[in-house]
Amino acid sequence: MDSSTKLTLLHRGAEADLFTLVLARWKAVLKRRIRKTYRTAELDVKIRRERTTREALAMHAAKRLGVRAPTLLEVNPEDCSIKMNFIDGVLARNVIDPTSSSDSITIFENFGRQVGILHNGGIVHGDLTTSNVIIAPGFRTFMLDFGMSSHSDEIEDIGVDLHLFERSLATTHTRDTRAFMRAFSKGYRETVGSAQSQKSLKKAAVIARRGRYLALR
Numbered sequence: 001m002d003s004s005t006k007l008t009l010l011h012r013g014a015e016a017d018l019f020t021l022v023l024a025r026w027k028a029v030l031k032r033r034i035r036k037t038y039r040t041a042e043l044d045v046k047i048r049r050e051r052t053t054r055e056a057l058a059m060h061a062a063k064r065l066g067v068r069a070p071t072l073l074e075v076n077p078e079d080c081s082i083k084m085n086f087i088d089g090v091l092a093r094n095v096i097d098p099t100s101s102s103d104s105i106t107i108f109e110n111f112g113r114q115v116g117i118l119h120n121g122g123i124v125h126g127d128l129t130t131s132n133v134i135i136a137p138g139f140r141t142f143m144l145d146f147g148m149s150s151h152s153d154e155i156e157d158i159g160v161d162l163h164l165f166e167r168s169l170a171t172t173h174t175r176d177t178r179a180f181m182r183a184f185s186k187g188y189r190e191t192v193g194s195a196q197s198q199k200s201l202k203k204a205a206v207i208a209r210r211g212r213y214l215a216l217r
């Protein structure tokens, strides 16, 4: 990277520092996974490199399927960083509660369709939350943060993906998230078909019950 490139801090995450920068006049994001001192240095660098590569490959694969996600511009496994284009919009987490119900329904239907495209293509995201979704004008939803993604069309993995999303909605938002989940499921059904959608959502419900049962023990 040109040493004169100006980095502006965008976000300090649990795993990475993110900066905005300008590349040939385009606004971009640099995501650099940071060292975790509670891991040994050797294991730490192995995990960060693995997640960096995983994120880059999955983001690119998702885009090829037609999922809205940032465009990957550069991968640097040496310093555990990627560059991608900046998505101009608002973070779903910050706008869901104040947004009108009908707009929220549109957002969740759109996002359900996007997750459906991802699952149809044999990829599970691994960290579906409203902190990993940007809403761009026209309620177009962009998926971020593919560091935990994997290739799978196993019903168990798909069920976990959907269950984690539902659980994150319930723990993050104050409104009735069941209505959001219904809208999400409608969009999801449109892209995966009713039989597959029923099977996957049923699996998510079984996983949720299993989780509650284990928590009670």
Ligand SMILES: Nc1ncnc2c1ncn2[C@@H]1O[C@H](COP(=O)(O)OP(=O)(O)OP(=O)(O)O)[C@@H](O)[C@H]1O
Residues within 6 Å of the ligand: 010, 011, 012, 013, 014, 015, 016, 017, 018, 029, 031, 070, 084, 085, 086, 087, 088, 091, 131, 132, 134, 144, 145, 146
């Ligand atoms: N391409 C992008 N365009 C615009 N904003 C982005 C982009 N990528 C990430 N962000 C912003 O940075 C935040 C953190 O990104 P990301 O989720 O990839 O990192 P993280 O380390 O997992 O962070 P956290 O631990 O908070 O989840 C996002 O919630 C979003 O606000």
Ligand SMILES: [Mg+2]
Residues within 6 Å of the ligand: 013, 131, 132, 145
């Ligand atoms: Mg994130």
